[in-house]
Amino acid sequence: MADKLSFKDIEAKIADLLSTFYKELEPVKSVVWDSVSSDLTLRGKDAAGNDTVALVESKTKLQDLRTRYSGKKSELSTLKRSIGLVIPEDRAKTGQAIQKLEISITDPLTQMEDDLNVKISEIRTAEESIDVTLPGRRPRRGHRHPITLLRERIEDIFVALGYAIEDGRELETDFYNFTALNIPDNHPARGAQDTFYTTDGFALRSQTSTVQIHAMQRRGVPVRMIAPGRVFRRDTPDPTHNPMFFQVEGLCVDRGITMAHLKGTVAEFLRRMFGPETVTRFRPSYFPFTEPSAEFDFGCFKCKGSGCRICKNSGWIELGGSGMVHPNVLRIVGVDPQEYSGFAFGLGIDRMAALMYNLDDIRLLFENDVRFLEQFE
Ligand SMILES: [Zn+2]
Secondary structure, three states, X not given: OOOOEOHHHHHHHHHHHHHHHHHHHHHHHHHHHHHHHOOOOOOOEOOOOOEOOOHHHHHHHHHHHHHHHHOOOOHHHXXXXXXXXXXXXXXXXXXXXXXXXXXXXXXXXXXXXXXXXXXXXXXXXXXXXXXXXXXXXXXXXXXXOHHHHHHHHHHHHHHHOXXXXXXXXXXXXXXXXXXXXXXXXXXXXXXHOOOOEOOOOOEEOOOOOHHHHHHHHHHOOOEEEEEEEEEEOOOOOEOOEOOEEEEEEEEEEEOOOOHHHHHHHHHHHHHHHHOOOOOEEEEEEEEOOEEEEEEEEEEOOOOOOOOOOOOOOOOEEEEEEEEEEOHHHHHHOOOOOOOOEEEEEEEEHHHHHHHHOOOOOHHHHHOOOHHHHHHHO
8 A cells, every 4th residue: 555654654643642742731730739739628629718729620631631632532542543554564663652652641640530539538538527526516405395394293293192194185076075064055154165166066175174074984983084285265365365275174083072072182282283381272163064163272382372473462373173073964974973973173284384484474385485485494
């Protein structure tokens, strides 16, 4: 073939290629060196926060060089293919020269890529590792709500007195919320205890007394239980009212239970709650589901009876209602009022919390403001 190449032709091309490669390599080399020897982060900032050429960018530059000088479309590749065109006696020499050229191009690139990779993994490790010498960030621990704290105290006292804790449902039928509690249709007490209804005629219970009925139906008598829980009333919220609040209900039914048992139990509960000096008084009252009925007050825990803001200068704090279970209530759950008698009582947990913590506004308990709740740890 006429256009056979000699070693000399190739040698000149190799020299040209190598010199342009070195010219391009030089600035990249210094950038890579800067990257590798600096305290760069992967985001391209040094410790002082200055913008610098990122390591990852250096790596891209190297990859670009490699593609252009040793890739499939590179001059090196063209040279390799041209070995076949070299006259046979020069072919071996040409092959060796091209091989040497390839090594001259890829070796420094590989070396620098390795350096960069080492640096990148060092930085990753440093960024991901934990500095054990730094003070720890303590996770913020929550605590129980003041109403829960109080409910648990009440439960502890009654469990110690031999009472079981009953958990009732909040959605009730008319039967459990009213009828079974001796509040028939059109009874005026239905107005005072008006609650919220679903479109299917279910009611959000307006008192925890509903649990009495469930407990006696399920457990039979004798029974001693308390039922703490949420109740609902159609009330406009104000500092002393909320449409949702917490009550605790107590029930004791057995043979020979009298009003004396009721007074003794409530007095003992209040002594354990507010101190052994606490005095209790009962005032006649009316509830549809008890007969006779009484409201109970206790001597102000703050002023010990001399009169203060909490007790409105009366020396007494009104706390709850109570009475002997109405025979109609016993009958409706199949208990013979001739054989059994019992007492029931109920009080507001949030009202008690408001008293004990001296809250001006009961709604604070339900707003879930952490600044308020934090105080009751
Ligand atoms: Zn007082």
